[in-house]
Every structure is written in structure tokens, then in C-alpha cells.
Amino acid sequence: xxxxxxxxxxxxxxxxxxxxxxxxxxxxxxxxxxxxxxxxxxxxxxxxxxxxxxxxxxxxxxxxxxxxxxxxxxxxxxxxxxxxxxxxxxxxxxxxxxxxxxxxxxxxxxxxxxxxxxxxxxxxxxxxxxxxxxxxxxxxxxxxxxxxxxxxxxxxxxxxxxxxxxxxxxxxxxxxxxxxxxxxxx
Amino acid sequence: xxxxxxxxxxxxxxxxxxxxxxxxxxxxxxxxxxxxxxxxxxxxxxxxxxxxxxxxxxxxxxxxxxxxxxxxxxxxxxxxxxxxxxxxxxxxxxxxxxxxxxxxx
Amino acid sequence: xxxxxxxxxxxxxxxxxxxxxxxxxxxxxxxxxxxxxxxxxxxxxxxxxxxxxxxxxxxxxxxxxxxxxxxxxxxxxxxxxxxxxxxxxxxxxxxxxxxxxxxxxxxxxxxxxxxxxxxxxxxxxxxxxxxxxxxxxxxxxxxxxxxxxxxxxxxxxxxxxxxxxxxxxxxxxxxxxxxxxxxxxxxxxxxxxxxxxxxxxxxxxxxxxxxxxxxxxxxxxxxxxxxxxxxxxxxxxxxxxxxxxxxxxxxxxxxxxxxxxxxxxxxxxxxxxxxxxxxxxxxxxxxxxxxxxxxxxxxxxxxxxxxxxxxxxxxxxxxxxxxxxxxxxxxxxxxxxxxxxxxxxxxxxxxxxxxxxxxxxxxxxxxxxxxxxxxxxxxxxxxxxxxxxxxxxxxxxxxxxxxxxxxxxxxxxxxxxxxxxxxxxxxxxxxxxxxxxxxxxxxxxxxxxxxxxxxxxxxxxxxxxxxxxxxxxxxxxxxxxxxxx
Numbered sequence: 159x160x161x162x163x164x165x166x167x168x169x170x171x172x173x174x175x176x177x178x179x180x181x182x183x184x185x186x187x188x189x190x191x192x193x194x195x196x197x198x199x200x201x202x203x204x205x206x207x208x209x210x211x212x213x214x215x216x217x218x219x220x221x222x223x224x225x226x227x228x229x230x231x232x233x234x235x236x237x238x239x240x241x242x243x244x245x246x247x248x249x250x251x252x253x254x255x256x257x258x259x260x261x262x263x264x265x266x267x268x269x270x271x272x273x274x275x276x277x278x279x280x281x282x283x284x285x286x287x288x289x290x291x292x293x294x295x296x297x298x299x300x301x302x303x304x305x306x307x308x309x310x311x312x313x314x315x316x317x318x319x320x321x322x323x324x325x326x327x328x329x330x331x332x333x334x335x336x337x338x339x340x341x342x343x344x
Numbered sequence: 345x346x347x348x349x350x351x352x353x354x355x356x357x358x359x360x361x362x363x364x365x366x367x368x369x370x371x372x373x374x375x376x377x378x379x380x381x382x383x384x385x386x387x388x389x390x391x392x393x394x395x396x397x398x399x400x401x402x403x404x405x406x407x408x409x410x411x412x413x414x415x416x417x418x419x420x421x422x423x424x425x426x427x428x429x430x431x432x433x434x435x436x437x438x439x440x441x442x443x444x445x446x447x448x449x
Numbered sequence: 450x451x452x453x454x455x456x457x458x459x460x461x462x463x464x465x466x467x468x469x470x471x472x473x474x475x476x477x478x479x480x481x482x483x484x485x486x487x488x489x490x491x492x493x494x495x496x497x498x499x500x501x502x503x504x505x506x507x508x509x510x511x512x513x514x515x516x517x518x519x520x521x522x523x524x525x526x527x528x529x530x531x532x533x534x535x536x537x538x539x540x541x542x543x544x545x546x547x548x549x550x551x552x553x554x555x556x557x558x559x560x561x562x563x564x565x566x567x568x569x570x571x572x573x574x575x576x577x578x579x580x581x582x583x584x585x586x587x588x589x590x591x592x593x594x595x596x597x598x599x600x601x602x603x604x605x606x607x608x609x610x611x612x613x614x615x616x617x618x619x620x621x622x623x624x625x626x627x628x629x630x631x632x633x634x635x636x637x638x639x640x641x642x643x644x645x646x647x648x649x650x651x652x653x654x655x656x657x658x659x660x661x662x663x664x665x666x667x668x669x670x671x672x673x674x675x676x677x678x679x680x681x682x683x684x685x686x687x688x689x690x691x692x693x694x695x696x697x698x699x700x701x702x703x704x705x706x707x708x709x710x711x712x713x714x715x716x717x718x719x720x721x722x723x724x725x726x727x728x729x730x731x732x733x734x735x736x737x738x739x740x741x742x743x744x745x746x747x748x749x750x751x752x753x754x755x756x757x758x759x760x761x762x763x764x765x766x767x768x769x770x771x772x773x774x775x776x777x778x779x780x781x782x783x784x785x786x787x788x789x790x791x792x793x794x795x796x797x798x799x800x801x802x803x804x805x806x807x808x809x810x811x812x813x814x815x816x817x818x819x820x821x822x823x824x825x826x827x828x829x830x831x832x833x834x835x836x837x838x839x840x841x842x843x844x845x846x847x848x849x850x851x852x853x854x855x856x857x858x859x860x861x862x863x864x865x866x867x868x869x870x871x872x873x874x875x876x877x878x879x880x881x882x883x884x885x886x887x888x889x890x891x892x893x894x895x896x897x898x899x900x901x902x903x904x905x906x907x908x909x910x911x912x913x914x915x916x917x918x919x920x921x922x923x924x925x926x927x928x929x930x931x932x933x934x
Contacts, residue, residue, distance in 0.1 A: 164351045168359050175363050175386050178379070179370030187379045191386070194363075198389050201356065205400040210411050214392070217415055222385070222422050229426045230378055233433050252372040259365035265650045266357045282403040294405045295412075303409050305517050306580040309568060310416045312466065313584050316561045317420035319473075320591035323554050324427030357629075364622055371615060380611060387618035391625050398629035407628065410576055414621060417583045421614050424590050428610055431594065432603045 160204055167204075170197040188226050195219040208291045356397035364390035377433075381425055388418045458510040458519045460499030461527055461567055468492025469560045476553025486542050489556040493535045493563070500528050515635050516574040522777075525930040526570035526700055529781055533693045534563040536788050536905050540795060541685040543899035548683070550595055558588035559689065566697045573708060575624045575634040578701050582620075582665065585697045586613055589690060593682040605681030609674040612664060616671065620661020626654035627709075636709040643713040652716035658705070659720050665698030666754050669727035676735075679747035684798070687743065688791035691750040692784045699757055703776055706761060714765035721762035722860060728755030729867040736874050741804050742794055745874060746787070749830060752871060753783055759845050759864050763852035771851050774927035775844040781923050782841040782916065786829045789909030793823035796898055796906060806878060811887030819898075820882045822910045829913045831875040832868055837913040840920040842868060844927075 174197060177190030195218045202211035281294045288294045299307060367386030374380050392411045399407025456463070468489060476485045509520040537559065545555050565584030572578045590613060594606030628634050630651050631642035643651070660671070667675040679687045710717045732752030739745035757779045764772035794804070796819045801808040813820040829838035849861035916923050 160351055161349060164355065168355075171359065172362060172366070175366040175370075178382050178386060179366060179374065184376055184378050187382055191382050194386065195389065198393055201359075201393060202396050204351075205356065205396050207396045207399065207408050207411075210392075210396060210408050213412070213415065217419065218385075218389075222419060225422060225426060226378065226382065229430060232430065252369045255372065256365055256369050259361060259368065262650075262653050263358050263361040263365070265648075265653060266354060266361055281405045291405075291408075295408055298406055298409045299412065302406065302514060302516075303413075303576065305513050306413055306577050309565075309577075309580050309584055310413060312469070312561060312564060313420050313580070313587065314416065316558060316584075316588050316591075317423040319554055319557060320588065321423040321427035323551055324424070324431045324591060324594065324597075367618075368615075371611075377607065377611070381614070384611075384614045384618055387615075387622070391618065391621045394622065394625040394629065398625065401629070402632055404632070406634070410625075410628070410634070413576055413580055417580065417617070420583070420587055421617070424587055425610055425614065428590065428594055428603070428607050431597060432600075432607055 167197045167200045184230050188223055192219050192223050209295050353397045353401040360390040360393040377429055455510055461496045464496040465564050469557055472556050482552050485553040485556050489560055490538050493531055497531050500524055515637055516577050517571050518573045519571055522930040523571040525926050527567045530566040530693055533784050537685055537689045539901035539905040540688060540792055542901045544685050558592050562588040566693055569697055569701050573636050582701055585694055589694055592686045593678050595683050602681035605677040609678040612674045616661045616664035619657050623654045623657030639709040643710055647713050655710055655716040662698055662702045663724055666695050667751050668724040668754055669731045672751050675751060676744050676747040680743050684791055684795050688788055692787045696780050699780055707773055718765050721758055725755050725758035725762045726863050733867050733870045740806055742806050743804050746790055756845055759860055760848035763849055763857040766852035766854050767848055770931040772848045773931050775848040777930050778844050778923050778927040779841040782837045785909050785912045786826055786838055789826040792906045793826055796902055810881050810885035813883040815887055822906050824879045825910050825913055827875040827879050831872045835917040837916040
């Protein structure tokens with residue numbers, strides 16, 4: 159059963175990703191992105207990561223992609239765009255990168271991963287008396303990873319402030335002569 | 345039958361690597377800034393899938409917790425990035441990277 | 450079961466965070482535009498107090514299973530970042546105040562980036578380093594585009610952003626592979642893993658992780674964002690990016706390499722070698738051709754970044770701590786030089802109203818004080834004794850000779866050649882300052898420069914002159930940073 163599900167949702171993930179890259183219309187790309195994100199959430203479920211799967215759908219597919227669609231619609235960029243790219247070395251670099259990553263994929267395939275009930279430090283996914291997935295994640299998040307957690311709180315506040323500052327329409331008209339401080343270098 | 349065939353962590357890791365590659369190549373090939381950003385989200389999803397797969401393989405729920413941090417950083421980046429895009433392209437009809445031609449280098 | 454929290458260890462971060470909140474609230478409730486700036490400056494200086502008390506206390510504190518460590522290294526670098534942040538504030542007060550810019554938010558973002566920097570000097574596991582690096586970078590994406598009405602500035606900020614998120618994703622992927630292989634994110638555990646036999650996949654993981662850092666320190670070939678972003682951003686932000694943000698990247702790189710990847714020399718040394726050589730060469734050659742002072746200093750920063758990478762690239766073959774000390778000492782001196790250089794650029798541009806080098810012609814005659822200090826900074830960057838820059842180059846070459854391998858010597862030769870090339874464009878500007886006819890339309894010594902700007906320039910000049918003659922001060926800091934605390 160797991161096998162069947164893996165191949166179905168694995169294929170949907172790759173298909174969605176290709177759709178994001180190849181779709182002409184940005185709105186289609188966003189929709190393919192949702193497909194990819196939901197398929198990845200199912201793959202998370204297959205690996206006993208229930209909380210992460212739920213958060214993936216709620217935050218990624220439910221908030222981030224919606225934000226993308228808002229911006230696409232706001233700016234009116236939902237037209238198609240030509241496929242030609244002006245930077246000369248773009249295609250070769252992309253292909254070189256693809257080759258490197260493919261080599262890495264083969265290395266991954268060859269590597270023998272240790273599996274099994276090997277509880278590294280602290281809380282494992284299964285085993286021990288730690289409760290459900292949410293309880294385990296909570297225990298680790300608020301003890302071992304408390305410090306990065308607090309820093310991310312600051313980071314989120316900054317993201318909000320930054321987004322507001324950037325997206326706000328200023329009262330002044332966009333006229334560079336009206337600036338009292340001269341541009342570049344002063 | 346296929347009962348003997350199990351999905352090892354390698355399968356997920358390879359899937360993640362392919363997803364990462366598609367995102368990376370897409371970022372370099374596409375010219376629409378918003379789609380380029382979506383390709384970065386693909387790459388970050390590949391990273392999350394890698395973390396979760398390792399969490400399962402090593403039986404360490406810490407891997408899943410790391411996904412949360414990736415998610416938070418991705419969300420912060422999306423907020424700021426779309427803010428920048430809105431600030432620039434508010435008055436224009438399309439958002440292609442070709443428009444960023446006033447700068448060389 | 451609550452984790453035991455040692456608040457003294459966190460005190461610098463706590464003071465800075467409280468400052469950020471205070472600035473935000475002050476900006477919200479008062480119309481006085483100077484108050485947020487004053488609170489910010491006070492807060493940064495206030496954060497230095499616990500740094501000093503921790504230094505006097507002397508014990509190494511380790512929390513969260515070794516992920517957060519306060520030791521002499523972290524204290525030296527926290528002090529550096531706070532001072533650099535304070536100098537940036539000095540540069541910003543009048544610049545941001547006079548221009549058509551949001552003010553309170555500027556200080557909040559700047560201080561948050563600074564918070565990320567002091568966190569990174571204490572971070573000892575991959576995920577803390579990652580989160581701290583993002584805390585440094587994400588505010589700078591916004592700060593770089595602070596000139597909202599300037600199209601070029603906005604586009605530079607977008608380019609910086611795209612390259613930034615790309616390299617974050619690549620670095621994170623590398624970190625995820627390291628996590629899977631080493632079974633932990635804590636650097637000490639990764640060090641243990643790297644001491645054993647590591648598969649080829651580990652080298653790939655290290656490569657990907659280092660790529661992300663290469664972007665942060667604008668090493669070639671990941672430097673494309675730097676010249677445009679430096680030119681488009683408000684100059685105090687440029688100064689901050691070129692010194693503090695870059696140093697943040699170097700600190701993270703140094704920590705990860707020294708405490709994590711170190712035993713597996715073949716995976717990280719070649720990459721750093723290539724980055725160092727390419728950055729020095731390309732940075733210097735491009736700087737020769739620039740007509741805009743900010744772009745010239747941008748390429749000069751790229752080249753200086755290459756010089757800082759040289760001791761890192763040969764560190765595997767150096768016994769003892771000489772290579773790491775060289776990196777820290779160079780960062781300290783480079784910080785003073787570059788902050789000073791950009792301060793002088795701001796001061797000069799207040800008179801010339803432009804960023805073109807040609808407009809600096811004859812500046813020595815019309816504005817001698819600024820021209821003298823500018824010359825000090827430029828010659829120090831070139832490495833001329835008795836200015837501090839010579840000591841930075843000296844420790845760099847000493848690390849190369851300590852390593853004594855063929856590749857190290859080759860790198861040393863490349864560095865030497867590049868130092869000579871760099872001298873040409875630094876001295877070219879100085880020549881123009883003193884020996885050319887003054888350009889038309891340049892104002893004379895009045896109106897006076899803002900206090901903050903003069904103070905910043907004066908302070909940096911003093912540091913460079915003093916350290917140039919008595920390098921023991923910074924050398925001692927370098928030693929302290931790596932003694933077994």
C-alpha cells in the first residue's frame with residue numbers, strides 16, 4: 159500500500175514541479191505549485207510526520223500560495239511571457255547544474271542508509287513513552303531547539319515590518335528630484 | 345508479489361533531489377520573477393522532504409522540527425520578497441527579469 | 450521540566466531585543482524623529498556592557514546541548530559587531546533623517562540584522578547558524594531597497610533578494626544532507642563524523658553548504674549582486690552590508706569549517722581556495738575599471754573578501770590557531786577601514802553631490818580634512834604601513850607560510866600580485882584627491898558635517914593609525930578569541 163501511494167504521489171510531485179517550471183501562465187504555475195505542495199504533504203504522512211504534513215498544507219498551500227496568487231492578480235502579471243532568455247550563458251549553466259545534481263542523485267542512490275529503530279538523542283519518532291507526534295515535536299521544539307525558536311519570532315516580526323514598509327504607497331509622488339539626499343554614493 | 349519490495353529512505357531522498365534540481369533549473373530558465381520565486385519554494389520543499397526522510401531513517405523527531413524552521417524562514421522570505429516585487433512592479437504590466445536591464449553586472 | 454536558562458549568557462541579545470522593541474514603540478507613539486535613533490544608539494552601547502561583564506567573568510557557557518556557546522571567540526566578535534553597528538548608526542542619523550525615508554523602521558531592521566550577527570558568533574549548530582544567517586539577511590533585503598522612489602535601487606534589491614533566497618535554499622539542502630549523514634546538527638558531532646571515513650556524498654553536502662556562505666561574503670562567482678546592491682542602497686546600508694553583514698558570513702564560515710567540517714579537509718579546502726583566488730583576482734581587476742566610487746569600493750570589498758578567505762583556505766595545513774587568528778584580525782581591521790572609507794564617501798558626496806570619482810578631483814584643496822581621512826582609509830586598504838592594513842596583510846601571509854604546501858604558496862603568490870594591482874586603484878583615487886584640479890561646483894568646507902559622521906570618521910582614522918603602529922592590540926584580541934576558554 160505504501161509502495162503504491164509513494165509512486166502515485168511521487169509522480170504527482172514531480173509532475174507538479176514540472177508544471178510550475180513549464181507553465182506559460184503564472185496562475186497555472188501557482189496551481190501546479192499547490193499540487194506539488196499537497197503531494198509532498200502526503201509523502202510526509204507516509205513517513206509518520208503528521209504535524210508537519212498538516213502545517214505544510216495550512217501554511218504553505220493555504221497561506222503562501224494564496225499570497226502568491228494575490229500578488230499575481232494585483233500586479234496583473236497573469237499574461238504569458240516569451241520563452242527566450244537573453245542572458246547568453248543561462249542554458250549551459252542550467253544544464254551544468256542539472257548534471258551536477260543528477261550525479262548527486264546517483265550518489266544518493268548508491269549510499270546505504272542506516273534504518274531502523276535507532277534513537278539518536280532524545281526523542282524518536284516511534285518508541286519510548288513520548289506520546290503522539292505533536293507531543294514529540296513539541297517536546298523537542300521547546301527544549302532542544304528553544305533558542306532558534308525565539309530568534310525566528312524576531313524574524314517574523316521583521317518580515318511583517320519589512321513587507322509593510324515595502325508595499326506601502328508613500329504620500330510623495332515618485333519623483334527623484336524631490337529627494338534632498340542625492341542618489342548613489344551620498 | 346510486490347510484498348517484498350519496500351520503500352527505503354533512498355527513494356524519498358532521490359525524489360527530493362529531483363525536485364530540487366527541477367526547482368534550480370527552473371529558477372535559471374524562467375524570466376517571470378514570481379515564477380522564479382515559486383521555483384525557490386520547490387527547492388525549499390525538497391529540503392523539507394529530505395529532513396523528514398532523514399528523521400524517519402534515523403528515528404529522530406528533531407528532523408521534523410527542523411522543517412518548522414525552514415517553513416518559518418520561507419514564510420518570512422515570501423513576505424519580504426513579494427513586498428519587493430509589489431514595490432517595483434506596481435505600475436507595470438508584467439514582471440519579467442528582462443526589465444531589470446538598467447543594471448548590468 | 451524546564452531547561453535551565455543562564456540569562457547572563459544571553460544578556461547582550463536580550464538588551465538588543467529590548468532595544469528593538471523600544472525603538473518600535475517610540476516610533477509609534479512619538480513624533481520626535483530623533484528619539485528612535487537615540488534609543489537605538491543607546492541600546493547598542495548598552496549591549497556592550499554585558500559583553501564586558503561576560504568577558505571579565507571569563508567562563509565559557511554552553512547551553513542547549515552545545516548549540517549556543519559563549520566563549521572568548523563569541524565575545525570578541527559580538528563586541529566587533531556591536532561597535533560596527535554603532536558606527537553605522539552614527540553614519541545613518543543624518544543621512545536617513547534628511548532623506549525622504551522611513552526612519553523608525555530603518556533602525557528596527559538594522560538592529561535586527563545586528564541581533565542576527567551577535568547570535569551567529571555564539572551559534573554552534575547548523576540550524577542556529579542558518580536561522581541567524583537569515584536574521585542577518587532578510588532585513589538587509591528590505592534595507593537595500595530603502596530608496597523606494599529610485600527604480601535602480603529597487604531592482605538591485607530584487608536581484609539581491611533572488612540570489613539571496615537561491616543561496617539559502619542551496620545551503621539548507623547541503624545542511625540537510627550533512628544532518629542525515631552525521632546524524633546531528635550540532636557542530637561538535639559533525640566534527641566527530643568528519644574525522645571518520647566520509648562518503649563522497651559528504652563532500653557534495655559540504656560543497657552545497659559552502660555555496661550559501663559564498664554568496665553572503667560575495668565571493669566570486671557568487672558576487673553578482675554586490676556592485677548593484679551597494680550602489681542602489683543608501684550608503685550607510687552599503688557600509689553595513691560590506692562590513693558587518695559580510696563579517697557575519699565569515700564568522701559563520703569560520704565556525705562551521707573550524708568546528709564542523711575541519712577533519713575532512715579534502716571536501717572544503719579546494720572550494721575555499723578557488724573562491725579566494727577568484728575573488729581576489731576578479732574583484733581587483735573589475736575595480737580598476739570603475740568610475741563610480743561606490744562601485745569601486747564594492748569590487749574592492751569583494752577582493753578584500755578574497756584576502757580574508759586566504760587563511761581559511763590554507764587552514765587545514767596550519768598547526769595551531771594562526772590561520773583562524775588571521776581571519777579574525779583581518780576582519781577587525783577590514784571593518785575599521787571599510788566603515789571609514791564609506792563614511793568618507795558619504796562626507797565627500799555631501800559636497801560633490803555625486804558618486805563619480807572624477808568629481809573628487811582636487812578635493813584635497815577644498816576639503817582637506819575629509820581628503821586626509823579618505824587617503825588614510827584608502828592606503829590602509831592597500832596595505833601601506835604604518836596604517837593598520839599592513840598588519841592584516843601580514844597575518845594573512847604569515848598563515849600562508851605556516852601552511853607551507855604548494856597550493857598555499859600559489860595562493861600566497863596570487864594574493865601578493867593582487868595586493869599590487871589593488872594599490873593602483875586605491876592610489877589612483879588618492880592622486881585625484883590631491884593632485885588634480887578641483888572640479889567645478891564642489892562646495893567648500895562649510896556647511897559643517899554632521900557630528901555623527903565626523904565622529905565616525907575620526908574614530909575609524911584613530912583606530913587605523915593606532916593599530917598600524919601598535920598592532921599588538923588586535924593581535925592580542927585574535928589570540929584571546931582562540932585560547933581554550
